[in-house]
Amino acid sequence: xxxxxxxxxxxxxxxxxxxxxGFHNLETVxxxxxxxxxxxxxxxxxxxFKLSGITIEGSAYDNLCMKAYHLLKADFDIPPVYMQLHxxxxxxxxxxxxxxxxxxxxxxxxxxxxxxxxKQRLKEYAARLGSDCAxxxxxxxxxxxxxxxxxxxxxxxxxxxxxxxxxPDIHIGTAEAYSGIIPRKPAQSLADIISSPVNVWRxxxxxxxxxxxxxxxxxxxxxxxxxxxxxxxxAAISGSGSTVFGLFTESTxxxxxxxxxxxxxxxx
Numbered sequence: 001x002x003x004x005x006x007x008x009x010x011x012x013x014x015x016x017x018x019x020x021x022g023f024h025n026l027e028t029v030x031x032x033x034x035x036x037x038x039x040x041x042x043x044x045x046x047x048x049f050k051l052s053g054i055t056i057e058g059s060a061y062d063n064l065c066m067k068a069y070h071l072l073k074a075d076f077d078i079p080p081v082y083m084q085l086h087x088x089x090x091x092x093x094x095x096x097x098x099x100x101x102x103x104x105x106x107x108x109x110x111x112x113x114x115x116x117x118x119k120q121r122l123k124e125y126a127a128r129l130g131s132d133c134a135x136x137x138x139x140x141x142x143x144x145x146x147x148x149x150x151x152x153x154x155x156x157x158x159x160x161x162x163x164x165x166x167x168p169d170i171h172i173g174t175a176e177a178y179s180g181i182i183p184r185k186p187a188q189s190l191a192d193i194i195s196s197p198v199n200v201w202r203x204x205x206x207x208x209x210x211x212x213x214x215x216x217x218x219x220x221x222x223x224x225x226x227x228x229x230x231x232x233x234x235a236a237i238s239g240s241g242s243t244v245f246g247l248f249t250e251s252t253x254x255x256x257x258x259x260x261x262x263x264x265x266x267x268x
Contacts, residue, residue, distance in 0.1 A: 003108050004036040005100035006139060007089045008132070009163075009238045009245050011156075011194060013207040014186045015178075023131070023147045024183060027190050028239075030096075030135045030142050031156065033163060034266050037088050037101055039065070041108040044082035053087035064102035064129055071125055072109050079113070090262050092171030094239025096136070102129045103136035123151070132239075143190055156194060158268045162248040164232070166223050167262040170242040172213065177240030180212030198247060201234040209240045220244060226257055 011029035018024050037053070047069070049060050056063065065085055072078055083105065089097030103126045110117045117125070119137055126133035127149035134149045135142060142151040193204050214221035220237065223244045227235040232246030243262075246254075255263055 001041060001108065001112060003039040003041065003104045005039055005089075005097070005104040005136065006036040007033050007095040007097055007100065007165075008135065009033055009165075010094065010207065010236075011201075012190050012205040012236075013209060013239065014190065015181050015183050015208045016185055017183045019147075024178065024181070025146060026144070026148060027186070028144050028148065029154070029156070029190055029194055030132065030144050030148075030151075031158065032139045032141070033095075033165075033268070035089055035095070035165065035264050037097060038086040039101060039104050039108065040082070040084045041105065041112060042082045043112070044080050047080040048082045050082075050084045051087060052084065054090065056087060056091065064098050064133075065105045068102040068105035068125075068129055069109065071128065072106060072115070076109075076113070076115050078109060078115075081109070081112075090167050090243070092173065093167045093243040093262075094172070094237060094241045095165070095167075095243055096132050096239065099126075099130045099133040100136045102126065103133045107137065123149070143194075154191070154194070158198070158247065161198070161233075161268050162251050163266050163268050164227065164246045164248065164252065164254050165238075165243050165262070165264040166227070166245070166254065166258050167243040168217075168219050168223065168258075169260060170217055170220065172217075172241045174240060177209050177213065180215075181208060184208075199233050202228075205234065205236070207237050210237050213237065213241050217242065223258065223261070227254070230254060230257070 123134040131148035227246035
């Protein structure tokens with residue numbers, strides 16, 4: 001069976017405080033987009049995992065997809081499987097591609113072998129694999145708190161907007177992204193900000209990672225400014241970068257302006 005793990009964008013991101021376990025409590029809005037990887041999961045005489053598409057460094061058997069398989073196998077009598085992941089979503093991009101892949105392995109195994117785990121328990125398994133993995137179990141707009149695993153679905157519909165994703169050839173690791181962060185409580189909650197019209201988000205919807213990342217990578221700051229110059233109503237880094245996205249009211253050809261970047265466009 002084929003599955004299509006999607007990407008997400010972050011609409012605002014507040015890093016609120018550092019936790020005793022070394023993680024950070026944050027507040028963000030996850031919004032799903034159509035850009036997706038392709039995952040195949042089939043029963044097989046022996047467990048095999050193959051990768052195609054974008055090259056992923058390291059052993060395939062250290063991939064989150066395999067970790068998801070072994071996480072469920074520890075609790076359920078799951079037979080061997082053949083899994084192939086065709087990687088399309090860039091890595092180190094703030095788009096959640098690896099987390100989506102792992103979450104969809106959990107969902108695929110639950111479906112293929114009729115495990116009847118249930119969405120809530122699947123989210124609990126997903127949260128053990130990564131902070132934003134749980135979002136991809138239901139894959140609907142949500143305000144995320146805690147490490148990103150506490151989800152509160154929201155009624156946010158961006159249907160009709162034209163989305164542009166631009167990722168330069170820059171990989172930003174989580175440790176690097178957090179290195180310059182000073183946690184703080186926001187003056188206004190994301191729930192209030194996100195309820196305002198998209199054309200006023202520019203004044204109040206912020207991603208706390210941008211300040212330091214823009215200092216370290218002026219190219220990323222320049223991409224955001226160029227998206228505004230081209231008419232975006234709102235533009236920001238997604239997650240901890242390095243992808244910058246823009247929301248437009250109509251289709252816009254941005255390809256001449258971002259040579260050497262991964263570019264993806266869709267009408268939401």
